[in-house]
Amino acid sequence: MAQQAPGHVVNQQLLPFTAQDGRTFANYVVGGNGDLVNRLVQSDDGFAALWLWGPPASGKSHLAHAACHWHVGRGAKAAYVPLASTPEDPEVLHGLADYDLVALDDLQHWLGRIDLERALMGLYQGLVTRGHRLLVVADQPAAALRFAVDDVGSRLRAAAAWEVQELNDPGKALVLADRARRRGLEVPPPVLDFWFARRERSLSCLLDDFERLDRAAWSERRRLTVPLLKKVLGL
Numbered sequence: 001m002a003q004q005a006p007g008h009v010v011n012q013q014l015l016p017f018t019a020q021d022g023r024t025f026a027n028y029v030v031g032g033n034g035d036l037v038n039r040l041v042q043s044d045d046g047f048a049a050l051w052l053w054g055p056p057a058s059g060k061s062h063l064a065h066a067a068c069h070w071h072v073g074r075g076a077k078a079a080y081v082p083l084a085s086t087p088e089d090p091e092v093l094h095g096l097a098d099y100d101l102v103a104l105d106d107l108q109h110w111l112g113r114i115d116l117e118r119a120l121m122g123l124y125q126g127l128v129t130r131g132h133r134l135l136v137v138a139d140q141p142a143a144a145l146r147f148a149v150d151d152v153g154s155r156l157r158a159a160a161a162w163e164v165q166e167l168n169d170p171g172k173a174l175v176l177a178d179r180a181r182r183r184g185l186e187v188p189p190p191v192l193d194f195w196f197a198r199r200e201r202s203l204s205c206l207l208d209d210f211e212r213l214d215r216a217a218w219s220e221r222r223r224l225t226v227p228l229l230k231k232v233l234g235l
Contacts, residue, residue: 022182023065029174032165033059039162040067046131049124051156053138054164057204060137063164064103067135076100084109090119097126103135108145117149124155134159169196172203176210183214186223194226198235209233 030037039050040063052060061082068078079099084106086092096102102123110116127134138145141161147153167175173192180187199209213224216232229235 023062024069025066027178028059028062028066029167029171029178031167031171033063036063036162036164039160040135041070044133047128047133049127049134049136049156049159051136051138051142051159051161052164053141053161055139055166057202057207058164058166060164061105064105064135064137068101068103071101079103081105083107088113088116090115093119093123096123097130097132099132101133101135102127103137105137107136107138108140111145112148114148117147117152121149121152121155124152167203169201172196172201172206175203176206179207179210180214180224185214185217188224191224191226191229194235195229195233199233 025037025041028037036052052063054060064080068080071078077099078101079096080103081092081096082105088110104110104120107120110120124134136142136156136159141163142153142157142159145153147156173196176192177187195206195209199205212232213228216228217224219228
């Protein structure tokens with residue numbers, strides 16, 4: 001893997017690190033995750049490993065991006081690796097132990113293959129040696145997952161585990177309003193009330209709805225209206 005300058009995100013294109021889709025702590029709706037956010041911005045004296053887990057659209061990836069962005073803003077070298085969309089090749093992790101913070105998203109996609117887990121073990125040991133930080137994101141706690149390499153499982157099960165708490169309805173409304181604002185849209189409160197009363201209120205479904213509405217909103221001059229919801233969502 002080629003050498004990268006400080007402050008890079010790591011994926012198959014090795015893009016310069018930015019807060020993808022604006023995912024920073026500044027626009028993260030904290031909800032019941034205040035203690036977790038405080039932990040992510042703490043400085044560690046030596047190696048630390050954190051394991052974040054939770055259901056889809058609970059904000060896990062947002063937190064991983066935000067943590068990388070926060071540490072890069074303070075002069076650290078951070079790497080975010082989206083394992084679900086990264087080639088399943090041990091070389092992807094080569095050299096990452098030199099980073100102050102390595103965030104591995106969707107770790108479950110790399111479990112079950114000995115070669116990949118050995119690469120994870122090598123990264124883990126390198127981070128320990130250098131006193132750097134590992135942030136793991138998965139859909140389940142480590143104790144619920146099966147590992148092909150026992151040493152990997154034992155070490156990651158010992159990481160500090162945090163369950164990312166799902167937002168309540170007011171928190172989900174803030175997420176939708178923020179996303180709409182960044183797309184140049186307005187979401188009046190009566191529209192939100194109508195929307196929430198008639199659709200499944202999991203954040204993943206609401207965000208899917210929003211993408212459909214965004215594509216159709218040009219006809220409404222960038223406003224979301226009840227008639228538009230009825231038409232697009234079949235309400």
